[in-house]
Structure formats: structure tokens, C-alpha cells
Amino acid sequence: MDAGVLSFAAGSALGFVLVTIIVVFISRQGNGGLDIMAFVDMLMGFERFLIQFYSVKGHWITDNSIHKSKLNLSKAMEAVSKPVNMMLKSEFCTYYKAVMPCGMSYCIKKLNWSCKAFQLFNPERFVQELMVLGKLNNSNIMIPLAYTLTARSAYVVYKNPQHGTLFDLLHTSCDNVLKWEERYSIAVGIARGLAFLHGCSTSTGPIILLHLSTKSILMESLSKPLIGDFDLGKVIKPSKTMETISAVAGSVGYIPPEYACTIKVTPSGNVYSFGIVMLELLTGRPAISEGTNLAELALTRTQSIHHDKCKEILDCRLLSDASSGVRDQMLSLLRIALGCIAVSLDERPNAESLLDMLLNVATI
Ligand SMILES: *[C@@H]1O[C@H](CO)[C@@H](O)[C@H](O)[C@H]1NC(C)=O
Ligand SMILES: *[C@@H]1O[C@H](CO)[C@@H](O)[C@H](O)[C@H]1NC(C)=O
Ligand SMILES: *[C@@H]1O[C@H](CO)[C@@H](O)[C@H](O)[C@H]1NC(C)=O
Numbered sequence: 001m002d003a004g005v006l007s008f009a010a011g012s013a014l015g016f017v018l019v020t021i022i023v024v025f026i027s028r029q030g031n032g033g034l035d036i037m038a039f040v041d042m043l044m045g046f047e048r049f050l051i052q053f054y055s056v057k058g059h060w061i062t063d064n065s066i067h068k069s070k071l072n073l074s075k076a077m078e079a080v081s082k083p084v085n086m087m088l089k090s091e092f093c094t095y096y097k098a099v100m101p102c103g104m105s106y107c108i109k110k111l112n113w114s115c116k117a118f119q120l121f122n123p124e125r126f127v128q129e130l131m132v133l134g135k136l137n138n139s140n141i142m143i144p145l146a147y148t149l150t151a152r153s154a155y156v157v158y159k160n161p162q163h164g165t166l167f168d169l170l171h172t173s174c175d176n177v178l179k180w181e182e183r184y185s186i187a188v189g190i191a192r193g194l195a196f197l198h199g200c201s202t203s204t205g206p207i208i209l210l211h212l213s214t215k216s217i218l219m220e221s222l223s224k225p226l227i228g229d230f231d232l233g234k235v236i237k238p239s240k241t242m243e244t245i246s247a248v249a250g251s252v253g254y255i256p257p258e259y260a261c262t263i264k265v266t267p268s269g270n271v272y273s274f275g276i277v278m279l280e281l282l283t284g285r286p287a288i289s290e291g292t293n294l295a296e297l298a299l300t301r302t303q304s305i306h307h308d309k310c311k312e313i314l315d316c317r318l319l320s321d322a323s324s325g326v327r328d329q330m331l332s333l334l335r336i337a338l339g340c341i342a343v344s345l346d347e348r349p350n351a352e353s354l355l356d357m358l359l360n361v362a363t364i
Contacts, residue, residue, distance in 0.1 A: 057148065057149075058073030058074075058076075058077070058146055058147070058148045059127075059146060059147055059148070060145070060146050061130055061131060061133075061134030061144050061145055061146055061147060062134055062143070062144075062145040062146065064145070067145050067146075067159070070100055070102050070104045071100060071104070071106055071145065071146065071157065072100060072101075073146055073148065073157070075098060075100060075101075076098040076106060076108055076146075076155075076157055077108075077148060077155065078098075079096055079097065079098035079099075079108065080096045080098070080108050080110060080155060085097050085098065087107065087164070088164065088165060088168075088215075093109045093110055093111045093112070094109075094110045094112075095107055095108065095109055095110075096108045096110065097160055098157075098160075105159075105160040105162070106145075106157050106158065106159060106160050107157070107158050107159070107160040107161065107218075108155050108156070108157050108158075109155070109156045109157075109158065109228075110153050110154070110155050111153060111154040111155075111156070112152070112153055113151075113152050113153060113154070114152065123149055123154075126154065127147070127149075130144050130147055130156065133207075136196075136200070138192070138193055138196040138197075139224075140189045140190065140192050140193030140196070140224070140225060140226055140227060141193045141196065141197065141226060141227050142158045142159075142161070142218060142226045142227065142228040143158070143159075144156045144157065144158060145157045145158060145159065158228075161218035161219055161220045161226050161228075162219070162220065162221070163218075163219035163220070163221065163222060164218065164219060165214065165215050165216075165217060165218055165219070166186065166214040166215075166217040166218075166219055166225060166277070167213070167214035167215045167217075167286070169219055169222070170214060170280055170281070170284065170286075171214070171280075171284075171286050177284075177317050177318075178222065178281075179318075180318050180322065180326055180329075180330065181223070182222050182223040183281040183282075183318075184329065184333070184358075184361075184362070185223040185224070186217075186219075186223060186224075186225045186281060187277075187278055187281055187333065187358055188355070188358050188359065188362075189223070189224055189225040190217060190225050190227060190274060190277060191274065191351065191354050191355040191358050192355055193225070193226070193227040194209075194212075194227065194270060194271075194274060194351040194354070194355075195351040195352045195354070195355045197209065197227070197351075198267045198270070198350070198351040198352070199351070199352060206267065208265050208266065208267055208269075208270060209227070209265070209270050209273070210265055211254065211273065212227070212254065212270055212273040212274060212277065213253070213254045213273065213276070213277065213287065214277055214280055214286075214287070216228050217277070253276060253286070253287030253288040253293060253294065253295075254272075254273040254276045254277075254287055255273075256268070256269045256272035256273065257343055258345065266345075267350065267351065268345045268348045268350070270351070271340050271348045271349065271350065271351060271354065272340060272341055272348065274340055274351075274354070275295075275337045275338070275339070275340025275341035275348075276294060276295060276341065278333060278336065278337035278340065279294050279295070279298050279334075279337050279341070280294065281333075282313070282314055282315065282330060282333060282334055282337060283298070283313050283314060283315055284315035284317060284318075285297075285315075295341050297313070298313060298334075298337070298338065298341070299338070299341070301313045302334065302338060311327070311331070313334070314330050314331075314334070318330070329361055329362075332361045333358070333361060336349075336354070336357050336358065336361070340354070
């Protein structure tokens with residue numbers, strides 16, 4: 001059976017079950033009227049049941065024949081129904097892992113419709129944008145392969161990046177400290193992906209990320225980052241309510257100061273967030289830790305651009321056996337990162353020149 005097809009028979013059976021449930025539920029309410037919340041809760045349980053026992057209608061985005069032959073969407077949806085397969089949870093979505101019988105591993109992003117970010121948006125547009133994103137061709141970006149929509153959630157399937165998030169690699173694994181060469185190549189990879197997205201001339205224009213943080217970067221290898229979650233950036237129409245936008249744009253610690261007074265996500269706002277990611281790579285500290293904001297710390301510690309003073313903030317686990325060439329490279333990247341988090345938008349580089357600057361550092 002084709003993985004993506006919900007058969008007519010199953011569909012009719014489900015319709016019948018659903019109607020029965022509604023009838024039973026309403027009759028049970030007796031004289032008390034319909035409790036909508038309890039009803040919604042029940043439907044949620046019902047949806048889980050559906051996913052588990054029926055193949056839900058899936059749709060291909062990719063034309064890639066390897067994925068089309070290896071990825072079984074029904075199997076992927078089965079995996080999502082089991083909590084043990086949950087890999088991580090970000091502000092907007094939950095990621096699940098699904099391993100196919102052939103051994104190929106996929107990652108399924110579940111977006112919650114009732115989440116604030118989606119209250120403003122319609123499924124047709126979401127699908128249109130997914131199709132645009134599916135056609136992108138850049139090795140530092142997570143490209144959607146297939147999707148499924150249900151009443152409460154959207155599920156988008158990607159190839160599984162084996163090493164989790166950059167946040168986990170940098171901040172939670174103590175034994176394996178990322179080497180400087182890896183961190184440098186991660187910075188270049190993210191800049192490459194960002195320059196690609198900002199330079200896109202898709203039918204919907206350049207792609208601007210709604211939020212960028214070490215938690216939205218997934219690692220294919222220790223030195224190859226993939227930018228994920230970018231589709232959210234396009235979902236929001238900035239013409240709608242102001243509060244909703246500011247509530248969802250950006251993650252704490254990565255939010256550019258100008259977002260406090262505007263509602264538009266911008267390319268230079270993305271560059272700011274990238275600056276914070278670079279600071280995390282350089283210092284080994286999270287964007288926010290114990291109430292300390294990394295951006296503020298970097299700006300105060302580096303006010304005098306005196307070499308020795310700057311070094312205080314760099315990750316001491318890297319400095320101990322770094323050659324002077326590596327130290328210089330780290331300081332050059334620190335200067336670039338500080339440029340990215342400049343308060344004035346004019347002082348921040350654009351993503352393309354950012355990439356050039358990073359690549360030029362390699363030849364010092
Ligand atoms: C896909 O997975 C479902 C559920 O495990 C299974 O019934 C079906 O046979 C699989 N399809 C293919 C083509 O392997
Ligand atoms: C979806 O989001 C709503 C509102 O943010 C939340 O109450 C609900 O628990 C979420 N559901 C899941 C399955 O994450
Ligand atoms: C994607 O890009 C790579 C290298 O940049 C190229 O070799 C490949 O043909 C491209 N694929 C498509 C489908 O455009």
C-alpha cells in the first residue's frame with residue numbers, strides 16, 4: 001500500500017466512529033450543556049488513536065527518489081505516537097525520531113496549531129511555503145521532505161541530523177568539548193545557510209528566520225550545522241496583532257534590541273541572533289546563564305579592544321593549548337560577532353558579507 005494514502009474504507013469507518021463519539025458525548029452531558037474543553041480533550045486522545053492505528057494522509061515535498069523509497073510515512077507517524085521517540089522540544093515544536101526498517105533515520109517536527117505562532121495563519125499558505133522550502137538546495141539548511149496535516153498539528157519530515165542541537169553539543173556534553181576547528185566550521189556553515197536564505201529569490205522573497213538560536217541549529221556532524229525551524233519565519237503576517245508577533249519572534253537571549261519597538265522580523269535581526277550564536281561558540285557560555293546575558297557580558301568585557309582583556313571572555317578550554325594563529329583567529333571572530341550584535345542596524349554586516357568575513361579569517 002502506498003505509504004501516504006488514507007483509504008476510503010478507513011476514512012468512512014473513522015467518520016462513523018467520530019460521529020458516534022460526538023453523539024455519545026453529547027448524550028452523556030445530560031442537562032449540563034456541552035463542556036467544550038472536555039470535548040477537545042477527548043478529540044485529542046482520539047487523534048492520537050488515529051495516528052497510531054490508521055495511515056494518515058501524507059504528502060511528498062521532495063522529488064528525491066532515495067527518500068521516496070526509504071521513508072514510509074505511515075511508519076513515521078507511528079513513531080510520533082510513541083513518547084519514547086521524542087528527541088527534543090523547542091518553543092514551537094516537538095521533534096521525534098523515526099527509524100525505517102532499512103536503518104535510515106528521519107526526524108519529524110510536530111507543530112502545534114494552538115501555539116501562539118499559528119493562530120494567525122492558514123494551512124494552505126503553510127503548505128505553499130513548505131513546497132517552496134522543499135525546492136531549496138543548500139547543504140546547511142534542513143529541507144522538508146514530506147508533511148501530514150491533522151486538525152490539531154502539522155507534521156513535517158526531515159532527514160535526521162545525527163548529533164542533536166548545537167546547544168546540546170556546546171552546553172550539555174561535558175566530555176566532548178568541541179574543537180576550535182569544528183566551531184569555526186560551524187560558524188561558517190550557519191553563515192552560509194543564512195546568506196543563502198536571505199539571498200533567496202523564491203516566489204515569496206528572501207527567507208527571514210523568525211528565530212535563530214543554538215537550539216534551532218541541528219548538527220549533521222560535529223562540524224556541519226543545519227539551520228532548522230526557518231519555515232516559521234514566513235508563517236507570520238506582520239500586519240496582524242503586535243503582541244502576538246513580539247511574543248513569538250526570537251528566543252530569550254537572542255532577541256535584537258530593536259524588536260522591542262518594531263514588529264517586523266528583519267535580516268539584520270537574524271544577523272544579531274547569529275552574533276549571539278558566534279559568542280556561544282567563542283565563549284562556550286549559553287546566551288543566558290544564571291541571569292547573565294551573554295551579549296551584555298561580551299560588550300562590557302570587550303570595551304577596550306585590548307587583546308588580553310578580550311581573551312578573558314574566550315573559552316578557556318580552547319585557549320590552553322591553542323597556537324597563536326588560533327588565538328588570532330578567535331579574536332577576529334570575536335570582533336565579527338561584536339559587529340553582528342551592534343545596536344545600530346547600519347553597523348551590522350549583512351549575511352553575505354558576514355560569510356566573506358568569516359572565510360577571510362581562515363587565510364590569516
Ligand atoms: C509502511 O508502514 C506501514 C505501517 O507500519 C506498513 O503497514 C506498510 O506495509 C509499510 N509500507 C511499505 C511500502 O513498506
Ligand atoms: C499546544 O499548545 C497549546 C497552547 O500553547 C498547549 O496548551 C498544548 O498543551 C500544546 N499541545 C501539545 C500537544 O504540545
Ligand atoms: C544542488 O546543489 C548541488 C551543489 O551546489 C548541485 O550539485 C545539485 O545539482 C543541486 N541539485 C538540484 C536539484 O538543483
